[in-house]
Amino acid sequence: MRAPMATRAMNLCSILGVFHHRSSTRCNSLGFVHPDSRLRSGNLRLSFIGGDQTRMHQSLVDLVMEELQLQRTRPRASSKTGSTSVKDAPAEKGEKKTLQKGMLLEFEKDSKKLVLAVAHRPDGKKNWMVYDQNGFMSSIRPQQIRYIVPDIEILEYSDIADFAKKADEILDPPILECAWLEVLEENQWVTVEDIAQIIYGDTGPLECYCTYVLLSRDDIYFDTIKTRDSVVYEPRPTDKVDEVLKRKMIEEVSKKELEDFVQTLISAKALPHGSKPAKSTWLVEANVRERIEALAAYATDNCKSEEQRKIARNILNAMRMSTTSTAAVGLLMDIGYFPIHVNLDVLKYNIRTEHSYKSLLAAEQVLGRTTDPDEHIRTDLTSLKVYAIDVDEADELDDALSATRLSDGRIKVWIHVADPASWVEPFGTLDKEALHRGTSVYVPTDTFSMFPEKLALEKMSLRQGELCRAVSVSVVLDNDGRIMEYAVENSTIEPTYMLTYESATELLYLKLEEEEDLQLLSEAASLRYKWRHYHGAIDISMPEARIKVSDPDNPEPTISLYVEEHDNTARRLVSEMMILCNEVIAEFGSSNNIPLPYRGQPQSNISDFSVFDNLPAGPARSVAYLRVMRAAEFNFRAPLSHDTLGVNGYVQFTSPIRRYVDLLAHFQVKAFLRGRVLPFSAGELEGRTFIANMHMKVARRLQSTSLKYWQLEYLMRRPKDKTYRALILRFIKDRTAILLLLEVALQATCEVSEGSGVGDQIKVIVKIVHPRKDFLDLEEV
DSSP: OOHHHHHHHHHHHIIIISOOOHHHHHHHHHTTSSSSSSEEEEEEEEOSSSSSSSHHHHHHHHHHHHHHHHHHHOOOSSSSSSOOOOGOTTTTTTTTOOOOOOEEEEEEOOGOOOOEEEEEEEEETEEEEEEEEOEEEEEOOOOGGGEEEEEEOOTTTHHHHHHHHHHHOOOTTTTHHHHHHHHHHTSOOHHHHHHHHHHHHSHHHHHHHHHHHHHHSSSSEEEEEEEBBBEEHHHHHHHHHHHHHHHHHHHHHHHHHHHHHHHHHHHHHOOOOOSSSSSSGGSSHHHHHHHHHHHHHHHHOSSSSHHHHHHHHHHHHTTTTSSSSHHHHHHHTTTTTSSSOOOHHHHHHTTTOOOOOHHHHHHHHHHHOOOTTTTGGGEEEOOOOOOOOOOOOOOOOEEEEEEEEEESSEEEEEEEEGGGGOOOOTHHHHHHHHHHTTTTTEEEEEEOSSOOOHHHHIISSOTTTOOEEEEEEEEOOTTTTTTTEEEEEEEEEOEEEEEEHEEEEEHHHHHHHGGGHHHHHHHHHHHHHHHHHTTTOOOOOOOOOOOEESTTTSSSOOEEEEEOOOTTTHHHHHHHHHHHHHHHHHHHHHHHHHHEEEEOOOOOOOOOGGTTTTTTTTTTHHHHHHOOOOEEEEEEOOOOTTTTTTTTTOOOOOOOOTHHHHHHHHHHHHHHHHHHOOOHHHHHHHHHHHHHHHHHHHHHHHHHHHHHHHHHHHHTTOOOTOEEEEEEEEEEOOOOEEEEEETTEEEEEEOOOOOTTTTTTTEEEEEEEETTTTTTEEOOO
16 A cells, blocks of 8 residues: 555655655644654554654655655656546546445535535436435435545435544645645646545545545646546646745735725724824825725726726625725725715816826916016006906906996996916916816815916916906997997906905995996996897896805814805896907907807797796796707807807807816917917817816816705704795696705705695705705605
């Protein structure tokens, strides 16, 4: 009989070093190099206890010499010729056995579970009824049988448990490596019985079953080769085994790192809000950063690869959480990586929240510049009283107004627009950055400006009491509001007042003699409003919520909300002057053949808007108009009619600091005023406008969702029994209507009572509100 693997591995590993050093280490860890090692295998028991040291050494030498003799006389299979392959294997080696009553077998039960059982009787032509060790009877198909234990008959199912217990006692997975090394040396296929003989020195039922178990669990050392009549095993080459071991080692390291990461997450979750780790601490170590960034990408549906998605799912599974983006968001909030009120859309839409280093460097260079490229053609308008009117929280101030009455009684107005094109060159670093932002983004918690903030505020914006560069559009209006004369020029202005809409409205109401220019602007705005509406303009203005959130990272931030009505006198004044300026620029471009982003809006599908006259003026009628309006269009060679505004041409020009399409118009107009070649052709303008508008659509979506989140947060913090005034805008189905909550300027659906109609005001209460889920449930009272 061949000496068992335990004995021979001890001799060869410890004395001759025949085996690979990795095998020696493994054998040593299993106790094979110690003289008191033992191996139990059925009735086989080898022991080196007892006898003196000399006898023991003598026996070791004898065994080694015996092994060497065996190696010299044993026929070797050549890797080139005479090798034994599976194809050449005799049928009796590893052949399949016919199932008979009393045979012990292992079969695959539900969910890949392997079960030992004893064959009881046939069940039909192919199936068998078997008892498992718990006494349960099952009918199994031949395909379910994984192994039939040879040379054993089990009479009672209770004997199965004893057999399984003995198998557990002698199962030793690491020893399979030693067997692989010996088989690899012989370079031939082997059966379960062959390996059982190598490992245990016996091919009894217990030894064969344990060997089968080792091989069935092995994915390192042997390839299983199944033929129609047999199952045999071939040793894998060393390089392939090393590759598998390396991969497993990496997997083990990764598994350990994941376990450590999960423990870190659990610890962070347990900390109170103010004591959670700072976001930056999660980004220090590479393996931690990789996992936290995978979670963040998964939370925002922004994974860069399937591998990143897999990492996030593994983390969620390890945390025993559902593998949804919502669960990832909750986890990141719980550990403090995401603030409670994180704006997920900023991450989801890849909004540029920071300016690049190149952009900031370019801005610094501009800030240090004192020369003005338009100095020789800039008109001094510092003698004019200049009003800059905007919302209270505005930072980027890019328009202001002046007015005077001419000797013939007509009104002349100036629309002064900030002049960023005197600081920024087309195709330069700042221009490219602005193009790929498209617009400044305003959310209740932050502002992401199109230009670096310092440059936008210190150099480009119109600032009270300071000399500022501008492009001024002057217009003389006839008494009916039509444009009689206009001019477009580079200018220098000194803004006199910086007013909010509320303060400007109050000044207009007071009708102070010293603010006659402001009254003239209001009068000019009224003339223009009448002129436009005479030519088909319609009102589509809606109340807007303005929200400012202080300390948004705090779970209980301060939310300031007010509703801005569009029929506010000062707001209407500014709106009319902006429309007037944009109309003049379109006329100026057309007269001088300047390619510009001309914007138009064709008539709606309803030719006569009088069909909406039965609706009350205001939001309800505006919503009806908006539902039938057609989309805006662009032409880059000639003006388009803008029927909604009631003007023959329109070019957005009044917001060049915060809207890229306006900046494009400035580049073109400024080049013409300088007498230079225009920087962009009509085709180039179209391409750039398309890119900018894509970014603007994303920005508008972000601004809308962010505003609504904080509107819902605001409602959630109000008293539960508070009632709100709501205006019925339109009906969706039966009594389900879209309402406008007037106190917060928020649209929502609600069931309303019989007899209510569009334009009616009702009272509602908030039943359920969930900002993160974008859910609001209202009830009429």
